[in-house]
Amino acid sequence: MDYHLSLNWPDFIERYWQKRPVVLKRGFTDFVDPISPDELAGLAMEDEVDSRLVSHHEGKWQVSHGPFQSYDHLSENNWSLLVQAVNHWHEPTAALMRPFRALPDWRIDDLMISFSVPGGGVGPHLDQYDVFIIQGTGRRRWRVGDKVPMKQHCPHPDLLQVDPFEAIIDEEMEPGDILYIPPGFPHEGYSLENSLNYSVGFRAPSGKELISGFADYVLQRELGTHRYTDPDVPAREHPADIVPQELDKLREMMLEMIGQPEHFNQWFGEFISQTRHELDVSPPEPPYQADEIYDALQQGDKLVRLGGLRVLRINGDVFVNGEKIDSPHRPALEALASHIELNAEHFGDALEDPSFLAMISALVNSGYWFFED
Structure with missing residues (x-):
């Protein structure tokens, strides 16, 4: 309805x-x-x-x-x-x-x-x-x-x-x-x-959730391995003091990680496209072959997005349930993110590309999209 x-x-x-x-x-x-x-x-x-x-x-x-x-x-x-x-x-x-x-x-x-x-x-x-x-x-x-x-x-x-x-x-x-x-x-x-x-x-993520999520991303990819250096170690009156210049440099090291758009965008796309509750995923049995999906779409069948599946876009990159979808076919990816129901016209010439068709097949066989009855 x-x-x-x-x-x-x-x-x-x-x-x-x-x-x-x-x-x-x-x-x-x-x-x-x-x-x-x-x-x-x-x-x-x-x-x-x-x-x-x-x-x-x-x-x-x-x-x-x-x-x-x-x-x-x-x-x-x-x-x-x-x-x-x-x-x-x-x-x-x-x-x-x-x-x-x-x-x-x-x-x-x-x-x-x-x-x-x-x-x-x-x-x-x-x-x-x-x-x-x-x-x-x-x-x-x-x-x-x-x-x-x-x-x-x-x-x-x-x-x-x-x-x-x-x-x-x-x-x-x-x-x-x-x-x-x-x-x-x-x-x-x-x-x-x-x-x-x-x-x-x-969804309204807290600062704690954001920092924790980005820290997990950094650890999983073994980023941030550059260590603190101080070739011009500043003088201080007491050895126990941590001086403002050192605190500024430490803060800059941390902000530099967040300040890299390629990492920040990738992390946030993965982080925010994940669902907080389980999905009713039912992979088709037997799995679809790529040519079966091609034929079904060309015959007018529609692919419907699974309820609750999060499909989001950052600067043209599409993320589905915590994973980035790689494809050079930007208009087809835009359709994937924008529409709940998809037909052959939404994908256009991308359906003639075996690699794109294989990607769509993987999403359907994961249970993320299904053919409308």
Whole structure:
């Protein structure tokens, strides 16, 4: 199904993006749920899928992690089932992510879906990333507070909740409504009836993650082997002192590594194109031969990108799930990164190059793209 988002993106970015929360009434008109509660519950029973059950009773919170064997023990009130990265495992839900490609692909993370019974929610909390929460079936009340210092407490180790707050948004949301919340704004939602919510989350790497990731890249490639030298060792009053000139030189050694575009771009492409959750990779059996893929495309078949697969571009170089794709056919690579569905016209003359066809075959046989049924 195609979802059409009624949103003026330039106006939204200027007024709201990373600035203040907003409710977008009827952001999706005539909204249809791409998944049922039973299908969501079935996914949460799979080993590879990241899921949680959150419940509360008389102020006491409980969190359990999937996979789940049964739901028979649950009451009719005050619990939520949350399933992460559903777009990786359920192809129809991946269509909900596409209207948000007005924002950069590298910033979009995954689709978390929750099913809640009356009173279900996770309590007041903060997120450190942007999120669009789409209301599906049912009604849910959302409260959002202003971005002020909030004290976190842990009624349960898995729930980093915050103290009660004064709401700047207090809204009952209905199917197709969207709540946008920037990082740092406290919020809480609870269901008024059985309801589905779809949370489009965004990736916001921390400085710690970036430094750690780049350090791993340096170590794997045995870079940075140049050692500190000081042929003109500066004088100092006390032998124990490390003088400013030495600190500057050490800092410059480290910054020089990050300052090399060829290494920084290669690292970041590999780093940011990796998924944080498992993919539903199903390599075809038997594997496709290159001529079979050529014939299928020429006959009008379409290749569809696997849900959740991250395909990103830096200065014309394309990265797929942590690996750089080497090919001189830049227009075809651009199509690979830009389009979810691909046909022979997108690839053009590149399909006549055996090396390009072998590369496409390897991607298909890895389960990253598949032919549309």
